[in-house]
Amino acid sequence: FATLLSAKHASAQSCCGIDNLIDQKIQAAVQSAVSAVTSKAQLICLNVSSRGADVSCPSGYKATSCACGMACGSWDIRGESGCHCQCSGIDWTSARCCKVGLNG
């Protein structure tokens, strides 16, 4: 870095040397951060279950699917995070709840 700085008064080409050096530092740090974030990004999921026909995911999670008692495959998701089983007299409802997060 010192060599490039002292030579700068002598030649316009040297100031491009400093410029490139800084660009390289920036690119290396940015690439490293991008790799770290993309390798750690993951789906974080959990299950919630409740008696009756309705259950909701905790705050921050979205429902990706629902399961129901009595072999019932008819359900719908209400709002972002609520599971509702449609069969009459349903005994339990569960929700699969997911969000995006980083591990580690």
Next chain:
Amino acid sequence: FATLLSAKHASAQSCCGIDNLIDQKIQAAVQSAVSAVTSKAQLICLNVSSRGADVSCPSGYKATSCACGMACGSWDIRGESGCHCQCSGIDWTSARCCKVGLNG
């Protein structure tokens, strides 16, 4: 920054001062961007529903699950985004469709 620059001709240690200063600037900006992206990353989901045995998610979304009329829990996902309910004479099919996005 001016102090470090004028002292540089005197000592090799000063050029490390500039170098570190630039590294610190870069790290601070990169960390700030990583925190912003990771706090805003989220799962974006919606429901689509159709009469009959098939429905597809909008472009850009993947199907994470399917629900069917007639209490039918037998279904399969076709391609990335299509839900198909397998029971005979199925009256409706719905898909839970999700993608990764940023909020705010």
Next chain:
Amino acid sequence: FATLLSAKHASAQSCCGIDNLIDQKIQAAVQSAVSAVTSKAQLICLNVSSRGADVSCPSGYKATSCACGMACGSWDIRGESGCHCQCSGIDWTSARCCKVGLNG
């Protein structure tokens, strides 16, 4: 860059010029990386299926939902990635498996 450097001895305002220039370089590179990562982030999903009452997603994937033979809509997810269909004598179980990744 050379103009700012030669003028620096004359005025404290010039060193702020170098400082700002470096900040601008950093911000431009960081913004560009953030846009690239957020436009490429996506949900990557696949289906797995097995005879019987249980099936698991491949390593790295989380189960977002399960489907079962015999029209059975009663299932639960075990651990992060296992689907279990609850109806007696279930003939097949499938899992929808997803993870976060980058395309391209």
